[in-house]
Amino acid sequence: MIKAVCYFAKWSLLASLIALLAGTASSALLITLDWATNTRNDHRWLILLLPVGGFVVGWFYLRFGQQVEGGNNLLIDEIHDPKKTVPLRMAPFIFIGTAISQLLGASVGREGTAVQMAGALADQITHLLKLKSDDRRLILMAGISAGFSSVFGTPMAGWVFGIEVLTTGRMRYEAIFPCVLAAVLANQVGDFWGVHHTTYLAGVVPHLSVWGFVATVIAGAMFGVIGQLFAKSTHALSSQMKKRIAYAPLRPFIGGAIITACVLGFTADRYIGLGIPTIMSAFEQPLPLYDFVGKTLFTVASLGAGFKGGEVTPLFYIGATLGNALAQLLHMPITLMAALGFVAVFGGAANTPIAATLMAMELFGAEIGIYAAIASVMSYVCSGESGIYKTQRSGHAKL
């Protein structure tokens, strides 16, 4: 009984603190990225600075940030195998790096940024309070939950993501209490700071028909295949760049130059930045069938070249536009299929099908649950044994 009271007091306090830090950091990020996106839209010439911006961020990481370059992978690794406190500088480095990526037009996301800021800030608590490594693991997991929850306004997905992302095909509940508190409260902190999250069109979910079921299974498999392709291409480009270009800041410089040339040459502005307007219209009207290919290429180039930012918002874009395309090919409702792609490409590439299903339910309503569960599980099974996070452990073979 006393043990239980101590447990709850301790973790309620720690989770609240993590939520406060993570929710505040995510709010600052969202406000900054809104500014960066608007500024870039108003001043298209900013894309010309992309190579230089990439070089500068790369130089700072090389000079002062080598310990924190692992990003999300470093956090996952520390949870599995705790070694030492994540340096606090991870937070400002990834914050500024992501803001520059977005301002100048790289195609990157924001969940990695929020998660890294949350993880780095949370880990300072373990350092200050001299907590043991068992507690440290739980704190880092709660940090991941809090960062993910507050950056997307999806506490349910954030909660489960923090415990689901560590290992493919296995979930352990040791951090379930700190994670749920941190996720729910971090989202509240975002509300307190007045941050608004994007809302997407949630259409009427049709009654499950035989064809609807078959189409969802087919689409789910495609979502997984594309998720796998995305993860493998990003890793492959990144390792090729590292092998061929020894001086790190030169990689985003060259990558940035190619991206800039392509954006200007092909008027491909719709594939850079977060791409929220295109994601939103993927729920509303038929889009070109190749949009998901464009976004995949620009994101693989951006992340593979070393631009800073997350993977998940581009995965939402790729998924929503692929869903939109599949809806046209399979004669299914566009809104439904865009929503399924939105969550399921992410669920497959991150190996987090339950978090993806919960995200669908909280963003688009509980009725989408059965479709989202089938699509996310199909995507998970079809996305191969590895995913976007290299340090994620393998708990169980999928097939």
Next chain:
Amino acid sequence: MIKAVCYFAKWSLLASLIALLAGTASSALLITLDWATNTRNDHRWLILLLPVGGFVVGWFYLRFGQQVEGGNNLLIDEIHDPKKTVPLRMAPFIFIGTAISQLLGASVGREGTAVQMAGALADQITHLLKLKSDDRRLILMAGISAGFSSVFGTPMAGWVFGIEVLTTGRMRYEAIFPCVLAAVLANQVGDFWGVHHTTYLAGVVPHLSVWGFVATVIAGAMFGVIGQLFAKSTHALSSQMKKRIAYAPLRPFIGGAIITACVLGFTADRYIGLGIPTIMSAFEQPLPLYDFVGKTLFTVASLGAGFKGGEVTPLFYIGATLGNALAQLLHMPITLMAALGFVAVFGGAANTPIAATLMAMELFGAEIGIYAAIASVMSYVCSGESGIYKTQRSGHAKL
């Protein structure tokens, strides 16, 4: 690629077959229990036959059903440690046993019945097709998902329940694909047979306030404590009965006589059977604060004495009425707290907090998610290391 196609073909077929069997069996059960409940309500004197009915069912189990007496625990055990095919007779035995319990007024549920029928029917497939024990485990898990999904009309909860219930504090994804298909399709089979599931009032979920958060945490802890008390009392009474009354059919005879006397002596009709009307009114108006105690006593007596049926519907009743009582004490909305108790007492006692959260979202809308997650996780952590299923393995200490 070929491996993947074979995997999907094989498991789509097997999961569909399991769904067909389980969905049909659950539909037959629901129709039968409706009849049994209506008949008992029309003929109150039937409660006088409860001791005799208990004796007859006990005699049949002793004479012909000793191999299948383990029920849900036998299924869980076979999944962890596959030995031999679950006898087909488990299905008719538990079906008829539960119908007699309900007709004559024992306080038992129906999920155990649906799960056992589904498991026994599914396992005949493994026997016919001579499948190996790895496949057999997945089939039994899909059977649990299908049975749970179709008896409550909750495919999301059924899906996760099948993979979450085996081990406390750990989930493995090996059966995630068969389970999601079996759960979704079994529910569709129920729809096809025209079965209607109870719908409960889903009130407006308030914005999370500080007090709302604190009240949910407190209520969640209470839900877990009561869930633990329920599980421990049932196990304790059952083992005392076995120790003191050697002849098995005599246990439900004596238990039934006491229950009958109490029902007639205290006019306690509201605590017998499934108790759906009382559950429904727990969402709508203040009920006596002691209702959850009454239902706990009658259910512990019924299950402990050996009456056949499930635990989960009584747990819904106990949870909804306890939530109703706590709403009055904590000045919270009755509908919200009844809904939280409904899922969270079950989630704690069965050690399935994620299935419980999903159930809340699919029954009461996605907005209840954050409340349900907090309540279910609190209940899970506070419900002790064991639960209603004795053969559930322990994956991780909770505190």
